Amino acid sequence: DADVTQTPRNRITKTGKRIMLECSQTKGHDRMYWYRQDPGLGLRLIYYSFDVKDINKGEISDGYSVSRQAQAKFSLSLESAIPNQTALYFCATRDPNTGELFFGEGSRLTVL
Amino acid sequence: GQQVMQIPQYQHVQEGEDFTTYCNSSTTLSNIQWYKQRPGGHPVFLIQLVKSGEVKKQKRLTFQFGEAKKNSSLHITATQTTDVGTYFCAGGSNYKLTFGKGTLLTVNP
Numbered sequence: 297d298a299d300v301t302q303t304p305r306n307r308i309t310k311t312g313k314r315i316m317l318e319c320s321q322t323k324g325h326d327r328m329y330w331y332r333q334d335p336g337l338g339l340r341l342i343y344y345s346f347d348v349k350d351i352n353k354g355e356i357s358d359g360y361s362v363s364r365q366a367q368a369k370f371s372l373s374l375e376s377a378i379p380n381q382t383a384l385y386f387c388a389t390r391d392p393n394t395g396e397l398f399f400g401e402g403s404r405l406t407v408l
Numbered sequence: 409g410q411q412v413m414q415i416p417q418y419q420h421v422q423e424g425e426d427f428t429t430y431c432n433s434s435t436t437l438s439n440i441q442w443y444k445q446r447p448g449g450h451p452v453f454l455i456q457l458v459k460s461g462e463v464k465k466q467k468r469l470t471f472q473f474g475e476a477k478k479n480s481s482l483h484i485t486a487t488q489t490t491d492v493g494t495y496f497c498a499g500g501s502n503y504k505l506t507f508g509k510g511t512l513l514t515v516n517p
Binding site: 331 | 439441443450451452498506507510
């Protein structure tokens, strides 16, 4: 089983719908991240969390919200999806000793 | 905010040729990491550089961190078809990383 699991892997939705992307991890890391990937734009940080009570905005947090339900779970929500939120979304954890990011397989979201 | 610029955006090589991607930051970095993303896959960690002027090798891959800790490079010697993918640098702190836009490498067999 993957150490970082994202669900759903693919989702097609309509403008205005509420969408939740879920992430769970078995690595025991406190630090979790949500990134968005668009072709030619690399990976951009949406939100990050250092523990259940700590949530921080990244560079592109507008239109998104997150919830850290437990150390192992970090979900990303789009309250009212719009077409320019069509992208590939990655959840990641970070090893506190090595600094390495461990990515999930990604969630591809299409907003029509 | 911190910006990390990476060039080139694309690179196509013949198998056996060398490849280099460069990364530059607008600010001094505490560390820099490199990731590889295969087509259809997720980014996978390659290495982290921390010290000024540091050079590390992994088989055919050589990573460098500049003396001023504001730039870095990844060099692949004698590329193989298994090297295809997008290579990202990521700079920052122990709190968060800022990724470059990546270099897509394609290799013609």
